Amino acid sequence: MALTLEQVRHVATLARLSLTPEEEQRFTTQLSAVLDAVEQLQSLDVEAVEPTSHATLTSSRLREDVTRPSLPPEKSLANAPAKSDTSFAVPKIIE
């Protein structure tokens, strides 16, 4: 299927990507080509087929719901681009 420039802009907004006009054009062409290629899946009858969401072949592992040691704040914040005391800092959200 062919994607429109508007669709590409909408998806970029959903993905929180601030694309350049040149990227918008390029992705419109390239993603349309990929979507054409995956179109072949439409030819299969999968009405009665259960989806596979995960390759886990055995049951998932469970553990007791108990508190365990976790990273101390200074380690958690060590890579933060901006911080304030024991918090990550971001631009003001509410005026």
Added chain:
Amino acid sequence: MQLTDLTMLELAAKLAAGEVSSEEATRASLTRIQQVDPKVRAFLRVDEAGALAAARASDVRRKSGSPASTLDGVPLGLKDIFLTEGVETTAGSRILEGFVPPYDATVVRLLKEAGLPLVGKLNMDEFAMGSSNESSAFFPSHNPWDVSRTPGGSSGGSAAAVAAREVFGALGTDTGGSIRQPAALTNTVGLKPTYGRVSRFGVIAFASSLDQPGPMTRTVADAAALLQVIARPDAQDATSADAPVPDYSADLEAGVRGLKLGVPREYFTEGMDPEVEAAVREALREYERLGATLVDVSLPHTKYALATYYLIAPAEASSNLARYDGVRFGLRAKDARSLRDVYALTREQGFGAEVKRRIMLGTFALSSGYYDAHYLRAQKVRTLIREDFTRAFQQVDALVSPTSPVPAFKLGEKVEDPLSMYLMDIYTLPCNLAGLPGLSVPCGFTKAGLPVGLQILGRPFDEAGLLRIARAYEREHDFFRRSAPL
């Protein structure tokens, strides 16, 4: 013969006998990196101090007669996707440049506990999205067999470093072929274990239902020994398997007499390089000579695997990569004034073209109005692909095929054509969709001197079977002794 020409197990034997120290081996590895890495460019960073400290500690243990494992002291490299406490980890992306992990991945902890000095972090396609290492944000790695060509991807730096004998072995990850394809292109052994066999905790996520770490080595026996160290149930990975871990070296020399090897006809298709096909066909004849029976099998949904993969993997990636938002770690766009700009500009500046392309594709496939037609349908076809394998394994013990349809291609050849790059994975990615173990073992060279790999796929948790089948071939053809012309 140089020290760096030894296999992991040969070096381990010399360490055990006291003929060589881990510090000598680690220094030999560091020297080799200095000599050849300007041409190969496998390393993103070398941790000389950390590796040498670990090597000296290993020598103390060996001297006191209490080695931590059989591989204690054998220097190893890590794909830059594994978190290493205190050592920068980028996944080949600008968005993680300067990120210093506060903890080790489970597999890194296991390697350290087993005493292996970790020499450095190896180049990769950004977030493991690619088949040539060209989507690395930093530079492409080069194939030691022909430095104008790709070593494959996404674990291309790992494969190149092992092939160039810069390290004795390495760890990679495989989401659609990222261990096996570069192994095939570099005359090395790559093993993608069964999904859940090796912990993903601390492994930077690409597509969580497909990703699996595994060994990249020069020989089959080395792969078995390295898998032995990292295959372990892990409480910190909810998808880690509880299945018992066998002794992977026990049956290595048992041969293939009496085994049934399936030859999937859909894996010998048009578009395959004739020299690749010839080398693989010759390997199949070798297996017959060794007493195996070849069985023609069909995996009828193979032709849908690429489309299925390129919906599921980007969908999972678009979700996993949402965490790179400029708030907690990594890059933050300097010019961002609002929180929304922090997200959108950081991601625009921090991600490369292939990563953005896949985030866009995945976001689209999951978006309202397209989810059922694309993502859900792909998950259903994934079931059909799995069932193909289940049926085949009722007839045969393993499947054999080419790993890659072509030998190493020229750097730059496919960069502008994503679809032709995606086709590099057609024989490797069905295995990930089905969660099966797969291995690539060297099976010869083209006339131009480019390596060819043979792929072996097996039943869930039958890594031991794959290793045994690969070893039977390797015993007759020790291509791993050949060194790349660097």
